[in-house]
Amino acid sequence: MQPQSVSSHLWRGRPVWAEIDLDALADNIGLLKSRANGAALLAVVKANAYGHGAVAVARAALAAGADRLGVICVDEGEQLRRAGITAPILVMGHTPEGEAQRLADLSLTPSVASGEVALAFARAASERGIEASVHLKVDTGLNRYGLPPSEAADLGRWLRDSAGIRVEGLFTHFASADEEDKSYTMEQHRLFLSVAEQLEWVPIRHVSNTATLLDMPDMSLEMVRPGLGIYGCYPSSQVNRSLSLRPVLSLKSRLARLTLLAPGDSVSYGRTWKAPRPSLIGLVMCGYADGLPRVLSNRGSVLVRGRRAPIVGRVCMDMCMVDVGDIPDVAVDDEVVIIGRQGEEEMSADEVAELCGTISYEILCGISARVPRLYLRQGRIVSKQTLVMELQDEVAVNVPEEVLAEGPSPGGA
Numbered sequence: 001m002q003p004q005s006v007s008s009h010l011w012r013g014r015p016v017w018a019e020i021d022l023d024a025l026a027d028n029i030g031l032l033k034s035r036a037n038g039a040a041l042l043a044v045v046k047a048n049a050y051g052h053g054a055v056a057v058a059r060a061a062l063a064a065g066a067d068r069l070g071v072i073c074v075d076e077g078e079q080l081r082r083a084g085i086t087a088p089i090l091v092m093g094h095t096p097e098g099e100a101q102r103l104a105d106l107s108l109t110p111s112v113a114s115g116e117v118a119l120a121f122a123r124a125a126s127e128r129g130i131e132a133s134v135h136l137k138v139d140t141g142l143n144r145y146g147l148p149p150s151e152a153a154d155l156g157r158w159l160r161d162s163a164g165i166r167v168e169g170l171f172t173h174f175a176s177a178d179e180e181d182k183s184y185t186m187e188q189h190r191l192f193l194s195v196a197e198q199l200e201w202v203p204i205r206h207v208s209n210t211a212t213l214l215d216m217p218d219m220s221l222e223m224v225r226p227g228l229g230i231y232g233c234y235p236s237s238q239v240n241r242s243l244s245l246r247p248v249l250s251l252k253s254r255l256a257r258l259t260l261l262a263p264g265d266s267v268s269y270g271r272t273w274k275a276p277r278p279s280l281i282g283l284v285m286c287g288y289a290d291g292l293p294r295v296l297s298n299r300g301s302v303l304v305r306g307r308r309a310p311i312v313g314r315v316c317m318d319m320c321m322v323d324v325g326d327i328p329d330v331a332v333d334d335e336v337v338i339i340g341r342q343g344e345e346e347m348s349a350d351e352v353a354e355l356c357g358t359i360s361y362e363i364l365c366g367i368s369a370r371v372p373r374l375y376l377r378q379g380r381i382v383s384k385q386t387l388v389m390e391l392q393d394e395v396a397v398n399v400p401e402e403v404l405a406e407g408p409s410p411g412g413a
């Protein structure tokens, strides 16, 4: 029997899909929280939850013990509110004054790095009769967004004495917490604490992304902000891996068609690959518009029947072709794993990222909205989302008898 997951028997829709293992997500959150010295956990669900689907992940993360959610922009917060999520949501990026009304209407908590934005938000909130909660962002050395440490304490005190505003949080973000050399992180931390000491009345201080939580759990303070870790990946090869996080996402497809080519026949645009021998080529309906980077042309591989099949020719917008000539008994409809496990083999997001000269973050959040998301618990689909369908719970899951009899294979999600 070819290794194939139970879920792939259940999805007969578009032959490329992402499986999101909500059990792994919940376990990862539990593990990260256990590392956090009793701190609250803000689950970072920006960028469509790193490509996993913001609404489903936010719900599952809260159910698994996350206390709050973190996004980058107001639209991301609104998406969660529209789905009925009432947990506190921190908008961690720069929000322009023009968004103040929406922030207030949606009960989102902005991060602020200037008095103007904070006051615009306070005005919008007081018009609605609510108090504006904000988190002050201090830039301690990423040199990206935030107040310089020399100005942060003054603004903090000024906001404390302003009507209608409450400084609920104080935070910073590290530049190189995922590197072995922690000296710059220690320096950023020291600067942050020097501000925090002057604003000791602020209830929630937070600095920890995934790498910090893994390597320096003593920095957890009142709250931690892991992103990548809740999705089961590690920020770099240098961080501590003792927590055994499990990857949440698999990207799968099915062989749509097989073509036998003669030696010398070329494949795809630009004819960059020519068959060196009689070659069996499989069509995979996943391209760069789905998030399969074009730089994998003639470089990446996918898994078919538990073996690696190289991507041949250029990755197109909507499809790619793989050489399946070395795969015994290969057949149309065979499951293709682009990211994830199949049988004994694994193609991790890290490996794909490395081939592309990037990091797993970019590969994951690049999986586009066109790719259907199937949400799994115990290997069964519990909800799904496609481009044209909001997140929907599955009412009845009909696993074919013969599949149940075989049991979930090692290729299972």
Ligand SMILES: *Cc1c(COP(=O)(O)O)cnc(C)c1O
Pocket (backbone or CB within 6 Å): 044, 046, 092, 173, 208, 209, 210, 211, 225, 226, 227, 228, 229, 235
């Ligand atoms: C993205 C982000 C995080 C999460 O970082 P990970 O490395 O994914 O854990 C935390 N804080 C801020 C401000 C972020 O922008």
